[in-house]
Amino acid sequence: xxxxxxxxxxxxxxxxxxxxxxxxxxxxxxxxxxxxxxxxxxxxxxxxxxxxxxxxxxxxxxxxxxxxxxxxxxxxxxxxxxxxxxxxxxxxxxxxxxxxxxxxxxxxxxxxxxxxxxxxxxxxxxxxxxxxxxxxxxxxxxxxxxxxxxxxxxxxxxxxxxxxxxxxxxxxxxxxxxxxxxxxxxxxxxxxxxxxxxxxxxxxxxxxxxxxxxxxxxxxxxxxxxxxxxxxxxxxxxxxxxxxxxxxxxxxxxxxxxxxxxxxxxxxxxxxxxxxxxxxxxxxxxxxxxxxxxxxxxxxxxxxxxxxxxxxxxxxxxxxx
Amino acid sequence: xxxxxxxxxxxxxxxxxxxxxxxxxxxxxxxxxxxxxxxxxxxxxxxxxxxxxxxxxxxxxxxxxxxxxxxxxxxxxxxxxxxxxxxxxxxxxxxxxxxxxxxxxxxxxxxxxxxxxxxxxxxxxxxxxxxxxxxxxxxxxxxxxxxxxxxxxxxxxxxxxxxxxxxxxxxxxxxxxxxxxxxxxxxxxxxxxxxxxxxxxxxxxxxxxxxxxxxxxxxxxxxxxxxxxxxxxxxxxxxxxxxxxxxxxxxxxxxxxxxxxxxxxxxxxxxxxxxx
Numbered sequence: 222x223x224x225x226x227x228x229x230x231x232x233x234x235x236x237x238x239x240x241x242x243x244x245x246x247x248x249x250x251x252x253x254x255x256x257x258x259x260x261x262x263x264x265x266x267x268x269x270x271x272x273x274x275x276x277x278x279x280x281x282x283x284x285x286x287x288x289x290x291x292x293x294x295x296x297x298x299x300x301x302x303x304x305x306x307x308x309x310x311x312x313x314x315x316x317x318x319x320x321x322x323x324x325x326x327x328x329x330x331x332x333x334x335x336x337x338x339x340x341x342x343x344x345x346x347x348x349x350x351x352x353x354x355x356x357x358x359x360x361x362x363x364x365x366x367x368x369x370x371x372x373x374x375x376x377x378x379x380x381x382x383x384x385x386x387x388x389x390x391x392x393x394x395x396x397x398x399x400x401x402x403x404x405x406x407x408x409x410x411x412x413x414x415x416x417x418x419x420x421x422x423x424x425x426x427x428x429x430x431x432x433x434x435x436x437x438x439x440x441x442x443x444x445x446x447x448x449x450x451x452x453x454x455x456x457x458x459x460x461x462x463x464x465x466x467x468x469x470x471x472x473x474x475x476x477x478x479x480x481x482x483x484x485x486x487x488x489x490x491x492x493x494x495x496x497x498x499x500x501x502x503x504x505x506x507x508x509x510x511x512x513x514x515x516x517x518x519x520x521x522x523x524x525x526x527x528x529x530x531x532x533x534x535x536x537x538x539x540x541x542x
Numbered sequence: 543x544x545x546x547x548x549x550x551x552x553x554x555x556x557x558x559x560x561x562x563x564x565x566x567x568x569x570x571x572x573x574x575x576x577x578x579x580x581x582x583x584x585x586x587x588x589x590x591x592x593x594x595x596x597x598x599x600x601x602x603x604x605x606x607x608x609x610x611x612x613x614x615x616x617x618x619x620x621x622x623x624x625x626x627x628x629x630x631x632x633x634x635x636x637x638x639x640x641x642x643x644x645x646x647x648x649x650x651x652x653x654x655x656x657x658x659x660x661x662x663x664x665x666x667x668x669x670x671x672x673x674x675x676x677x678x679x680x681x682x683x684x685x686x687x688x689x690x691x692x693x694x695x696x697x698x699x700x701x702x703x704x705x706x707x708x709x710x711x712x713x714x715x716x717x718x719x720x721x722x723x724x725x726x727x728x729x730x731x732x733x734x735x736x737x738x739x740x741x742x743x744x745x746x747x748x749x750x751x752x753x754x755x756x757x758x759x760x761x762x763x764x765x766x767x768x769x770x771x772x773x774x775x776x777x778x779x780x781x782x783x784x785x786x787x788x789x790x791x792x793x794x795x796x797x798x799x800x801x802x803x804x805x806x807x808x809x810x811x812x813x814x815x816x817x818x
Contacts, residue, residue, distance in 0.1 A: 275652050276651075276652060277648055277651055277652055277816075277817060278817050278818070279817050279818065297654055300652060300653055300654040301654040303652065305648070305649065305652035307645040307648050307649070308645070309643070309644055309645040310644075310645070311644060311645030311646045311648060311649035312644075312646070313572060313646065314644070315575075315576045315579055315580060316572065316575060316576075316579070320575060324568060324571075324572055325649075325653070327564075327565075327568045328565055328568055328569075328650070328653055328655040328659070329653060329654065329655070330561065330564075330654070330655070356579065372649070
């Protein structure tokens with residue numbers, strides 16, 4: 222039956238808790254070997270979707286196939302082919318890093334010799350050799366997360382689920398985890414990553430599905446998603462707000478759509494098509510008119526803006542169901 | 543790496559039992575490693591009964607009398623053993639809560655291991671550490687002058703009954719641990735565990751309590767186990783002639799079996815509800 226070359230394929234997933242609908246016809250197709258981002262606000266259904274695909278939750282409708290096996294009818298086969306990393310690092314705090322990996326290796330039914338050598342291998346791969354014999358209690362947040370990832374990778378699974386892997390980490394910890402994830406993908410693992418951090422999806426994911434109210438509402442590469450709300454933007458920040466009426470027509474002349482004016486920050490923003498020509502023109506004209514410019518530049522829209530456009534609310538806002 | 547070597551016949555039905563035992567043991571060994579890595583925990587855990595032995599044995603002991611005669615400290619020691627077993631379900635609940643809040647329970651459930659292993663492993667580890675508790679308590683008891691006059695077999699049978707009570711309470715501990723939302727809530731179980739252990743024949747004979755309280759104490763499963771242990775150790779028993787106290791030996795077996803029969807299905811159902 223496994224016919225697709227997709228690592229993950231979900232069709233019409235339904236999940237209800239009482240009269241609250243967590244997933245409402247959720248579809249997803251993740252090709253092999255890429256990082257796929259699942260992006261959405263709190264309560265949008267990201268975690269529910271991942272938990273269903275990792276065989277932790279039963280679904281109320283639809284079907285999902287992971288690494289070629291149906292999650293509902295062949296959960297054991299799925300479990301042998303996936304790694305799962307939940308929101309909290311799921312490692313034993315009292316054991317050492319090495320003891321943790323050996324234990325999980327045994328629970329994945331490796332022989333003792335293989336479990337031991339695999340533990341050493343993973344400690345090296347995730348740069349934990351120096352801390353291998355320390356209790357996990359003494360680990361930093363980033364180290365715990367890396368150990369957690371290592372434990373998910375014992376069988377070198379085809380598919381790895383990461384549910385908000387960097388929530389609660391400091392920037393350094395986030396970078397550690399990001400580079401660990403990148404090296405896994407280089408080794409051929411397919412990663413499905415949920416996040417509410419737009420920059421995380423931007424940094425790691427080749428494709429992003431935006432999820433809201435239990436449904437995928439957009440599914441594209443981060444670049445294409447950004448292009449949906451127009452290409453590059455020109456942004457001009459003036460020194461004096463009294464100059465705004467003078468500068469506005471200058472920007473409007475090169476803009477592809479009506480510029481937006483932010484009085485408070487003395488800023489004019491507008492989408493442009495010929496980015497460098499537009500920038501040169503605006504900069505020269507403003508200088509000729511003698512208008513003081515604090516900042517001028519081109520930028521691509523952030524995923525935050527994409528999200529706002531797609532859903533009508535920002536990522537930080539709670540969704541009321 | 544050699545993932546192909548890992549594609550064993552794990553799913554073959556005849557291997558299920560094998561893996562259920564092996565995985566259960568792996569999980570149990572984890573908890574036993576905790577004991578080795580944190581010996582102070584055992585000290586804390588045993589501190590309470592040891593302090594109680596000294597408090598009740600010496601501070602109150604001189605003012606306490608055993609109905610029907612006998613030395614109070616001889617009477618008290620099997621009670622302390624029973625109390626430690628009775629309160630042990632809190633350790634189980636606590637460990638279960640920590641595993642679910644830290645996500646370890648979910649990790650186990652996402653792995654191709656035997657689904658029963660987290661539970662059997664927990665139970666096995668709890669029985670081993672309860673045995674350790676009893677060894678330390680019995681040594682303390684010997685130091686303060688307690689002796690078993692029951693002979694080797696009866697003495698072992700008494701410890702067996704104590705462990706049987708602990709075994710039955712594992713299931714209550716697992717159920718409560720799965721129900722508790724966080725560690726603080728599990729800590730609050732002390733408010734239940736303390737009266738459960740105290741309103742029994744652990745410290746005082748039920749016949750010395752007000753009638754209504756004495757009846758509750760006499761029917762407390764802890765009392766049956768403690769009284770049976772006293773009989774087997776040849777320590778003062780101080781029982782009245784009510785049916786429940788006269789049949790302590792029988793009830794020390796029946797109670798744990800009833801508790802197990804009721805709470806195993808409840809705990810299993812609660813565990814399965816995790817996937818709802």
